[in-house]
Amino acid sequence: MTARAPLPTQRNTSPLVMAFVRFVVCGGGVGLAAGGALVLLGDRVPLVLSNAVVTVVSTVIATELHSRITFRSERGGWRIHLRSGLTVVVSYAFTTAALLVLHAVQSAPSALVEQTVYLSASAVAGAGRFALLRLVVFAPATARPAVPATAGPIAPAPAKPVVVAA
16 A cells, blocks of 8 residues: 655745735736736837826836735725826836847847846845835834824723612
8 A cells, every 4th residue: 555645734924925925917918917007008108208297107007906915905096197207217217228229239129129228227125116106105004003083181980870779
């Protein structure tokens, strides 16, 4: 009779690793779609402008996904979008600079080369965004000490009546 192999034990993956995996899946999916949109707009619109439009639209979509799926945050609204948008300013500058350098080095790169440069720059910028989103934008609120609702002195509670049984 052969011995059965032990059942694999369930690994407890850290919440940080799982959040990063969700970030990569959500952000990567949006990034791939953005790359496709950039190719479609590339012949019709100047590169810097098309990258700006694609960046803004993809940021709004990605912020919603990161809020709901990546960080499972209850926080939402335009304030979160604005904060997240600030993290994209650096990403925009980084991806645009990478594409401009590519076009300076190679006057007519193929779509494959352009996409490789764009997606590589997006991946580097994305790692930085993950850190900022996790530590700043979607960071859990810190515990605050309880503050009394009244500003004045607290009045003592009224005395309870004493009931004497006869």
